[in-house]
Amino acid sequence: MTGKIKIKLLGIFKKTLGKDQILLETGESEKLRDVIQKLAESSPGLRRILIDPELGDPRPNAVILVNGREINLLEGLETEVSDRDEIVLIPVTHGG
Numbered sequence: 001m002t003g004k005i006k007i008k009l010l011g012i013f014k015k016t017l018g019k020d021q022i023l024l025e026t027g028e029s030e031k032l033r034d035v036i037q038k039l040a041e042s043s044p045g046l047r048r049i050l051i052d053p054e055l056g057d058p059r060p061n062a063v064i065l066v067n068g069r070e071i072n073l074l075e076g077l078e079t080e081v082s083d084r085d086e087i088v089l090i091p092v093t094h095g096g
Contacts, residue, residue: 002025002026002027002028002083003025003026003027003028003082003083003084004023004024004025004026004083004084005023005024005026005035005081005082005083005084005085005086005087006021006022006023006084006085006086006087007021007022007023007024007035007039007086007087007088007089008020008021008086008087008088008089009021009022009089010088010089010090010091011090011091012049012091013046013049013050013062013089013091016043016045016046016049017043017045017046022039022042024038024039026081026082026083028082028083029080029081029082030080030081030082031077031078031079031080031081032064032066032071032076032077032078032079032080032081032087033077033078035081035087036050036051036058036064036077036087040058049061049091050062050089057077058077058089059071059076059077060092061091061092062089062090062091062092063089063090063092064087064088064089064090065086065087065088065090066079066081066085066086066087067085067086068086068088
């Protein structure tokens with residue numbers, strides 16, 4: 001059985017992808033890590049700004065919410081997501 005997960009994009013993520021949300025087809029239940037990987041593969045520009053190249057991880061560049069809860073309060077990138085879940089990607093601004 002498949003489902004759809006809504007991914008909302010804010011700030012530079014929205015600007016880079018050219019839309020504020022995307023629906024991704026998923027299996028019955030998938031890890032957040034896999035869903036973010038699918039999203040990154042759909043747009044090389046988004047991949048560059050979302051995934052940290054050294055760590056292969058989006059967390060240095062984004063605050064990630066699943067159904068309104070920050071993923072560190074859940075199971076991190078191992079959080080299970082399924083049909084009708086909502087993921088929000090909020091860019092983290094770095095400065096120096």
